[in-house]
Amino acid sequence: MHLFLLLILQATAAFGQIDPAHCRYALGMEDGRIKDDDITASSQWYETTGPQYSRMNREEGDGAWCPEDNPSDAQYLQVDLGKLTFLTVVGTQGRYARYSGNEFARAYRLNYSRDGLLWKSWMNRLGNTVMEGNKNAYTSVINDLHPPIITRYVRLIPVPKLSTTVCMRVELYGCLWEDGLISYSAPEGQIMMPPGYPIASFNDSTYDGAHERRKLLGGLGQLTDGVIGLDDFLLTRQYHVWPGYDYLGWRNDSLGSPGFVEMEFVFDRKRNFTSMKVHSNNMFTRGVKIFSSVSCWFKPRLIADWEVEPVSFKTVLDDRNPSARYVTVPLNRRAAKSLRCRFYFADFWMMFSEISFQSEDTILPSLIPIVSTVPQVKMESTMSTPPMTAANVSASDPPDDGKTPILIGCLVTIILLLVIIIFLILWCQYVCKVLEKAPRRILDEEVTVRLSSCSDTIILQTPPVPPRSGHAPTGPTNTDPHYERVFLLDPQYQNPAVLRNKLPELSQSAEASACGGGYAEPDVTQCTPHQCFHSNAPHYAETDIVRLQGVTGSNMYAVPALTVDSLTRKDISAAEFPRQQLIFREKLGEGQFGEVHLCEAEGLPEFLGEGSPLPDRDGRSVLVAVKQLRADATSQARNDFLKEIKIMSRLNDPNIIRLLCVCVSSDPLCMVTEYMENGDLNMFLSQREIESTLTHANNIPSVSLSDLLHMSVQISSGMTYLASLNFVHRDLATRNCLLDRRLTIKISDFGMSRNLYSSDYYRIQGRAVLPIRWMAWESILLGKFTTASDVWAFGVTLWEIFTLCKEQPYSLLSDEQVIENTGEFFRNQGRQIFLYGPPLCPPSLFELMMCCWSRDIPDRPTFEGLYQALKPHVNQ
Template structure:
């Protein structure tokens, strides 16, 4: 009788911690271990300068890889390393070609991916992306990666200067990433401000995943860079970084009453885990200790449930030796691909600098006969090995039924595939039939909207709200968008508009193909010209648009509404944030002499932390030495009680375009005009040399979204348990302050365009100041609907005319103010329209436009008084003249505070 057994054999255990100083082995570009098939490129001069010739110290072909010259479309050389690799060094050369070549890259950038789908940009520890390149065509240049990266795919992207031709030869250095960890998730690190000591920023500054709701998701960072922290967490192993840099740390009371930090770990495949090593700080004199205990749950695959029985381990606390140390947690050879561990606090703070895992591959054997011992072979490959054993010669011969069984199995599999294809086809046909009636409605009309010469590509992320990942959808390469849309009953007969566009009447059939696609809903009445990454309107007012006046380089306005916008131009801050719209007279030709803010000595700005970034700029937290004395009497800075002054510094990146540079100077001029207690203040600038910087106030309590989401409404329960809380009176006072700041902006005819709690900052006295940093921070990236390569739109806060007509006025700011009030009275516990996807939010905007009673409003928050919710509903009036002004909102809210 044959018994079938499943055998699990141990493979070579993976090494735990990698030392970047010793992990510097050539990975095989020069010696050919990386094959030609694994080296690709976006372009090449001709066949003899293809990517296969990009090998260090080799001169086959014409001597190097040389991409086509196309400054508007960066070219890249891609290398597939075959396995996850700990990459520490990149070496480059130019094209020498035995004295006949003299092309090289003076600078380059590095992109990388662990799965070939999601690409990330490498940055050094100070946030710079561009690496120094070669000085000539023959000398090798070695660049150490600080921090190193864990990757499989690498792209080198030359950064040409002065339109010079570039060629590259490359070698990569590192070693295999045997840990197998591909991502970890954890709460964001926090700021530690101990009395008498420097401020320690305990954030994971090199984390390459997403930042959502104060959590790190789907990436790797300082916990896997091979650098362990020192005994004193304020000291660092790196130069020119801030205190606490080497550690990721959390404060016990900031995580609620749970008393633990929960982290999740994802691995490349299922493994048998023997132990976990956690390097933890133990400076107990400053209320920092290693964790008291840890519990880990295991999951074998993504769609499985977490196993009910965890592995728990209790540490032996040491109150005599303050040295940082590795704590080894046994994991009892539990098999899993996903781990979830809860680390319990032993004191007020807990800090980690490295986490590594020791594991064994899980090796499955084919069915074998129990009477024959298996052939055992240790595997050192990075993928699970399947071991087979030979059957003894004494076994009975095959009875001839095997081919029949194989044929039956193949037939069954083919039938299942056919059934699945038929089901999918039926679902597709049904979906098409559901959309068909919309395409033949009599009230639909074809309108062609001219776009810029550049094709605008839309990316619609089909993911739940606040998800940080958005796959790219198909793009329409036709630079002219044809669109069919429903007209509101108040519009004129569609035939009238069709008569205005006789040349378009024949394209209705082609246009109808786009109907119902949410990608094009955003282009309903928009998309004339792109400026600074934002859509400008090709429609004005809410009357019938006159598309005959829309050109690729000039937008028009028709029938100006209650809030006139014909004298407004819009400017987006180069840091990626939504700078206020300003009167046209303020943004004429601009030079540095037009800037009224004082020039601050750059050397007195000490970098502490990067707060956010955009396309051409970054926002940093800095310490400004001597700033109160520099500003003199009447300084807007609060009393710091002898402590250093913290400021937010917007900085223009070195690779910014001349247009971005001009916009940055315009933004400085705009900010210098604003002087209101509820508007963020520009303190000084650094524009005498590059990089250009503007220095603004820094609010120590962060933004209103984060502040409220960490609190509960005040009650006897919150007082008894010391839970951070706010009262209804506090919420009303916050609302009045925001309305006051917006009233001031409206009086200057300024339009903010991104009013939300994430853009309202709080100082130590809980004074609110309206800013524009929200979009520059990854934390709130899921609040914005992304248009690939161009713009991001906060659609959940935008009025219907802003989305459909591209109109941003004071009235659209009033709409956003209503959503901001809703956020405040829900304590920012959820995103607006959290049950709707981005596409459904846009569809709901169309219902506001059609005004047939099918639009969905935000619900009334339980904390919100009925009269205040009525005020919110007025802010969301469909017709612009029916919305209140900010002056009226301010006057309506003030009595609530007094009560």
């Protein structure tokens, strides 16, 4: 038997991919290979129920680990596995203590970390984070981790259930992560809409790193989970997930890079690499092939430069066999701690399901004496395949001659000195630049800038100075050292209250002016950037504003307090939907107190009955977006969530996302809204070209100019409806516009909660995130959000539409430069930078955009005027 296990391990390593079905060895809680010092806990009830007594099938002490208080997120049992481990199974027991104990955890969560600093929450492939625990104090319950995780540190966190006291004994199963890969970075996966087939999503749904600027950074996911994709990428092996789940895939013409995908791999230590194995799809009948060639560069240390000479390898393309296959890339025993590889396209699509590396560091013969001496584990299991018994596989560590710490200390000292020198050089350059600009920026006083947030006004300020005689105070006397940036602008910003007195149009209602009076049939060709039409309706209300911070981090809507009172006096009008009929498909985003999930709603059309807002689905399942409040949400977040439900339930417009039903009879609270099958407008347009004979001839996804105009009209119509209710959206952009298959647009508010669009928001340390590239100058500098500022954002949204979302607004400006540009808008001395006119945009429509970006609020059009101006273009 032991020889058989050894052969399995050797075969797995030789093949280049770890197999979760065989990587199920006890890691040493029960037999003591994990030492007491490596088992810690947040607290313990008595010394005899400390973490060292949490070993499976052992009865030392009082029989188990028991936390001091009832289970909560603050209580955990932590295990240090010593090395990176491929963890596949977790087993738990309660406290039996030879018939004297009856405490156990009915459910628990799992957190993990590869470095002991950054902790991540495990969730299964359906998005659930809670695992079923024990039903009594003596029977062991085994839970397979789908997906498995690569980690060194593990925390088991009991979940409160029926308010019972908990105690735990634990065993962990897996095997050593010999690959050594600790993170990979790559472009985010994309969506395919094959004719006659459901939408296929090739995103890395289990990736545990960051999502920034549409890139995956610093984590691991489906490329290292041991699951090989099938030949047909629209099929999945199990788990009832969406088509394309097993693959991370990219389309050639939708990437900014010229015909390749660049990935970076970081390892736990410097290794001598012999080969890389990439499992790639080759269904050429659907435009998918293995990569045509690959070039890899090597970096010996994290702080070193990439070596100039790459290793290149050209594959032999196969147009006969559509089977997915491993492609082995020789790496010529090059030594490195990091690799950067460029995989070149051979067709429209390229898809990977697994990537593994082989190096000369793997030493399998050392397994022979260890495997033969490990005792057998006995337990009752709820799994069909129980964990195997084997030791922690490890390679021998190199001997330490005593000089290594000294060398490391010298290197660290040198590095710190270099960092300090570089910092001083950069600081001197920055000070010189500020002094060069001082004649225009600063007169004789320190200045303060107000930078708006969603919930309050954030003040970025320099240290205050005492006011001089005859001068206004320079700002509040309290300083906050935690702000990231300080912007030095004109002295007119010394006191925002004084600034408002200088600008009467900001302190009075924006009533109609003499700029054309009432507008019935506007002619946009007569509208100049400084002479734009508007109606007699006020742009915004000067009443108190209630700003609901959406639980997922999104803005929701800002509405006058009187409107909220009138909307929330009644009970929730949305019907209660059975939550067991919601089937998880994908997590769309998350915020501080909640998450947004893409789900299938079984039987929803029948539940809603006649008059349902759902379109004809032709017998297909109904996709919905589910906002869910987290269990640890504050009472304020819970109240805001219920208010958001009440407000959303009253919104009724063809171009505003609809609240369909709710799940509020029990926790977690959920609201179910429409979700359009074509996703958001930004992703939809960025994957298309303007319609032409070339796109038709080559079957390239395209969109017509008429389609773009129709989309613009729909957005203006939906915003007209919100403006009629004095609702201020505050985050209007293409990422917040959803489309169905008939190109019907619904305005939503999910954008801020999605990692995909994190780069569209400017983060103020510890406070808020702001979509500054879409915000009017008065919103950024004065914290003023009105319907007129939504009009400004609508102009930027039009610009996005007619550039097909190929670039970010003001893409050549940094975030700081965008904020500085708002000061130029206020000064209005001709130095402000406008967005350029998109080549696809008719001149009259670009003039309309310029009207939306007028410096003075009364000069901006209303949404009703915009709708009337855009509507005739659709019929042309």
